Amino acid sequence: MLAARTSQLRTRHGHDHHRVTFVELFFDLVFVFAVTQLSHGLLKHLTPLGAVQTGLMMLGVWWLWMYTTWATNWLDPEKPAVRLVLFALMLAGLVLAAAIPTAFEQGGLAFACAYVFIQVGRTAFMLWALRRHDEDNYRNFLRIIIWLVAAAPFWIGGALVGPSPRLALWGIALAIEYAGPIATFWVPVLGRSSTTDWQVEGGHIAERCALFIIIALGESILITGATFADLQWDAATVAAFMVAFAGSVAMWVVYFNIGAERSSQRIASSDDPGRLARSAYTYMHLPIVAGIIVAAVADELVLHHPGGHIEAGTAIVTIGGPALYLAGNAAFKRFSAPYVPLSHIIGLALLGLLISLVPAVSPLVLSAGTTLVLIVVAVWEWFSLGRGRAKS
Numbered sequence: 001m002l003a004a005r006t007s008q009l010r011t012r013h014g015h016d017h018h019r020v021t022f023v024e025l026f027f028d029l030v031f032v033f034a035v036t037q038l039s040h041g042l043l044k045h046l047t048p049l050g051a052v053q054t055g056l057m058m059l060g061v062w063w064l065w066m067y068t069t070w071a072t073n074w075l076d077p078e079k080p081a082v083r084l085v086l087f088a089l090m091l092a093g094l095v096l097a098a099a100i101p102t103a104f105e106q107g108g109l110a111f112a113c114a115y116v117f118i119q120v121g122r123t124a125f126m127l128w129a130l131r132r133h134d135e136d137n138y139r140n141f142l143r144i145i146i147w148l149v150a151a152a153p154f155w156i157g158g159a160l161v162g163p164s165p166r167l168a169l170w171g172i173a174l175a176i177e178y179a180g181p182i183a184t185f186w187v188p189v190l191g192r193s194s195t196t197d198w199q200v201e202g203g204h205i206a207e208r209c210a211l212f213i214i215i216a217l218g219e220s221i222l223i224t225g226a227t228f229a230d231l232q233w234d235a236a237t238v239a240a241f242m243v244a245f246a247g248s249v250a251m252w253v254v255y256f257n258i259g260a261e262r263s264s265q266r267i268a269s270s271d272d273p274g275r276l277a278r279s280a281y282t283y284m285h286l287p288i289v290a291g292i293i294v295a296a297v298a299d300e301l302v303l304h305h306p307g308g309h310i311e312a313g314t315a316i317v318t319i320g321g322p323a324l325y326l327a328g329n330a331a332f333k334r335f336s337a338p339y340v341p342l343s344h345i346i347g348l349a350l351l352g353l354l355i356s357l358v359p360a361v362s363p364l365v366l367s368a369g370t371t372l373v374l375i376v377v378a379v380w381e382w383f384s385l386g387r388g389r390a391k392s
Contacts, residue, residue: 008079024072027068030090034097035061037098041057042054053104053167057111060170062286067119067123096114104166123144139190140185150176155169158170203267205267209281219292220244221248224245236364243368247322251291280335280336288332291323306364309362310358322347323351329341347377351370
């Protein structure tokens with residue numbers, strides 16, 4: 001009862017790349033909904049407090065998805081027991097996503113219980129699957145579940161108090177969970193894990209994260225299209241729509257044209273893929289995803305009000321979204337290159353210069369400016385690195 005008789009794990013073949021299965025893609029649909037809920041929540045509460053609350057929930061959503069991605073890197077989703085667990089996690093994830101808009105009101109307990117169920121339940125299943133079949137990883141997940149159980153009282157306790165202490169308690173819970181991989185899940189007596197023990201299949205991790213970026217970009221396009229469909233199609237609205245679409249395309253090029261494939265190749269051939277997966281994918285993708293969500297909020301605001309004076313919140317998300325995205329990509333690409341891309345540094349500097357234009361331009365002009373910066377970065381990197389790759 002405490003250990004699987006038959007192996008629930010994937011069969012490894014050296015550095016061969018495991019394909020992403022249909023059930024994994026099906027599982028990701030819950031997070032399409034979650035990302036949409038986060039965007040709508042930030043749009044509805046575009047204040048410093050609202051941004052902090054949305055950011056905290058985004059950290060939680062990303063952590064749930066990322067831990068499940070690590071789990072399915074070892075587990076075989078074609079096994080019936082694994083599929084049933086993924087379906088149960090989907091149901092809990094759907095409850096969590098539905099509770100996002102009211103997580104700091106009456107929906108806090110639903111959010112916290114769903115979160116703890118996913119984290120602890122998934123890890124308990126991993127212990128069951130690993131006990132007889134991978135002793136080193138079994139000890140690793142023993143340490144992991146201790147860290148997650150240590151965070152659980154802060155999640156549940158936070159749901160039982162008011163919004164302000166809830167924010168603090170949930171922040172402590174996330175701090176515990178995010179510190180775990182950095183501390184290699186050190187536990188008294190049990191010791192610590194080693195990244196060399198995390199024998200992940202790097203290509204699978206890279207593909208799963210790339211697909212999450214597609215999810216976030218797809219949510220951005222969904223918001224743009226749905227908002228545009230409900231508006232009067234005058235010249236300003238059409239221009240805002242075109243700028244938003246161009247921005248999404250530029251974001252896709254910045255991530256996928258060079259960096260994603262290059263990093264995938266590096267982690268797939270690494271002798272310590274666990275270390276790269278922890279740093280480049282588990283942590284460095286956070287600002288990338290956050291940037292897409294914030295940029296989607298900016299696109300909707302500009303579509304609704306392309307002209308006139310720029311509100312402070314609109315200016316912050318219009319510049320802040322692309323800035324987060326470029327900063328995240330710069331950090332991510334540094335792991336597969338000997339330097340931070342100069343194009344990204346210049347892009348961030350140009351976005352900084354746009355701040356001075358805020359009092360003098362309309363939301364549409366500011367949005368066009370940030371989109372132009374993204375296009376410049378994308379084209380610069382495409383030509384500079386593309387030529388070097390062609391020569392080699």
